[in-house]
Amino acid sequence: MVIVVKVYNEVTCVYFGLGKVFGMHKKSFSKTGVKSIGGYDINAEKAAEKKSLAEKAGEEFKVFKSIEDAIDAKPTFYDVAVSTNSHYDVVDKILTRNPYASIILEKPICNLDQIDLLNKHKRHFPQIVVNEVYRSSEISKKVAEILNNHGLIPKEIICEQSKHRGNDFAQGRFIDTSLFVWGYEVPHMLSLISGIDKQYLPGIVTESVINDASVKMPNGNTEVFGKQGSGYVRYKSKEGIEVILSTSMDGQVTFPKPQLSNEKIREYLFDLDPSDPRQILSKADIPQEHISQDDPETRYRMFSFNCKDSTEVVGLCEPIRGIERFIGMVAVLKNNRIIGLEGPIDDRTMEQHLKSAVEYLTGKSKKNPGDAETSIDLVKILHEIVSNAEKPFSSKKQEAL
Numbered sequence: 001m002v003i004v005v006k007v008y009n010e011v012t013c014v015y016f017g018l019g020k021v022f023g024m025h026k027k028s029f030s031k032t033g034v035k036s037i038g039g040y041d042i043n044a045e046k047a048a049e050k051k052s053l054a055e056k057a058g059e060e061f062k063v064f065k066s067i068e069d070a071i072d073a074k075p076t077f078y079d080v081a082v083s084t085n086s087h088y089d090v091v092d093k094i095l096t097r098n099p100y101a102s103i104i105l106e107k108p109i110c111n112l113d114q115i116d117l118l119n120k121h122k123r124h125f126p127q128i129v130v131n132e133v134y135r136s137s138e139i140s141k142k143v144a145e146i147l148n149n150h151g152l153i154p155k156e157i158i159c160e161q162s163k164h165r166g167n168d169f170a171q172g173r174f175i176d177t178s179l180f181v182w183g184y185e186v187p188h189m190l191s192l193i194s195g196i197d198k199q200y201l202p203g204i205v206t207e208s209v210i211n212d213a214s215v216k217m218p219n220g221n222t223e224v225f226g227k228q229g230s231g232y233v234r235y236k237s238k239e240g241i242e243v244i245l246s247t248s249m250d251g252q253v254t255f256p257k258p259q260l261s262n263e264k265i266r267e268y269l270f271d272l273d274p275s276d277p278r279q280i281l282s283k284a285d286i287p288q289e290h291i292s293q294d295d296p297e298t299r300y301r302m303f304s305f306n307c308k309d310s311t312e313v314v315g316l317c318e319p320i321r322g323i324e325r326f327i328g329m330v331a332v333l334k335n336n337r338i339i340g341l342e343g344p345i346d347d348r349t350m351e352q353h354l355k356s357a358v359e360y361l362t363g364k365s366k367k368n369p370g371d372a373e374t375s376i377d378l379v380k381i382l383h384e385i386v387s388n389a390e391k392p393f394s395s396k397k398q399e400a401l
């Protein structure tokens with residue numbers, strides 16, 4: 001029997017799609033010693049621009065003239081960050097031309113109508129890591145650790161990711177006409193929850209509700225953006241746990257945590273070293289009710305495991321206003337009072353996830369941090385939520401919250 005052992009003296013990468021995400025990936029890989037050979041973009045002008053930028057920074061970066069040339073460079077792995085519509089096409093071309101390819105693929109893995117096509121490459125799925133970055137969150141690892149160490153049994157999970165994107169809408173950005181308000185944050189929330197345990201993904205979606213967004217336009221008028229405002233999904237997980245996902249693009253905060261006000265957290269997290277530079281002195285608080293359109297910075301990203309004995313484990317993901325970005329924390333509450341805080345926790349989810357992806361693809365770790373099967377489930381779940389969404393959000397349902 002012949003055993004093939006791959007030895008990686010130098011880990012190399014070739015990119016497909018040289019847009020915004022490419023820049024973040026390249027920077028992140030450079031920190032872990034991955035050599036960027038070059039890339040291919042369907043837009044030759046954009047590719048030339050990236051080459052010239054790299055050269056100005058004193059780096060070599062080859063621009064491939066065709067997708068085939070780029071595949072034939074046979075790096076340790078390919079990084080695919082083309083527009084979502086083209087994920088399947090590019091992956092199909094890579095695997096057909098180089099069946100031994102290793103691939104990091106941006107999320108979402110593909111469009112709903114491409115799942116059957118992608119499944120034809122099922123035997124290659126172990127060679128693909130999907131970049132669902134929240135699956136590598138340090139905050140969710142800490143929450144999982146606390147739940148396990150204390151034998152806490154969740155009965156309800158709430159996850160909220162909200163921000164006011166009104167100014168973006170006014171400029172035509174972030175408007176999703178196929179997945180609506182669900183398109184941006186719900187995939188991240190599902191990744192976060194599945195990163196703790198896949199059993200928390202939906203068994204049955206019982207309710208999904210969507211609202212319009214009313215936005216102040218630069219001319220002073222108010223414009224309504226259909227199904228772009230806020231929404232929530234309620235489902236029973238595979239093990240019967242009640243889960244609520246809530247997201248808002250118009251600043252609505254549905255599940256505030258007044259116990260975790262900014263000042264209390266800052267005092268607690270940094271009292272050992274008040275000069276810790278990760279504090280940014282700001283009077284802004286963790287939002288409790290509504291984030292205004294004039295505040296494009298504040299995000300509210302939290303998830304909470306309500307357990308059987310009135311104990312609640314709350315993850316506050318970055319950014320926490322007043323504290324440097326990429327820092328989060330975990331709080332444990334009993335009968336709504338803080339009984340423990342863990343942090344500050346550095347949570348650079350994209351860097352963490354890409355690092356784990358490279359470790360897996362180079363054989364240093366056996367665990368695929370972004371397996372394709374889960375990502376396909378996430379696409380199906382998201383579409384189920386969208387197709388079942390009711391509109392508008394009735395007052396009866398608001399009371400039920």
Ligand SMILES: NC(=O)c1ccc[n+]([C@@H]2O[C@H](COP(=O)([O-])OP(=O)(O)OC[C@H]3O[C@@H](n4cnc5c(N)ncnc54)[C@H](O)[C@@H]3O)[C@@H](O)[C@H]2O)c1
Nearest residue numbers: 017018019020021041042043081082083084086106107108
């Ligand atoms: N993981 C995350 O948190 C995260 C965040 C943002 C975006 N994304 C995903 O990353 C992907 C890219 O997003 P972006 O913001 O960089 O977009 P972008 O539009 O800035 O860049 C995409 C690039 O791909 C190129 N392209 C399109 N089709 C191609 C093809 N067939 N072959 C080669 N090049 C092609 C485009 O010309 C463009 O330069 C999207 O799928 C998006 O959903 C993921």
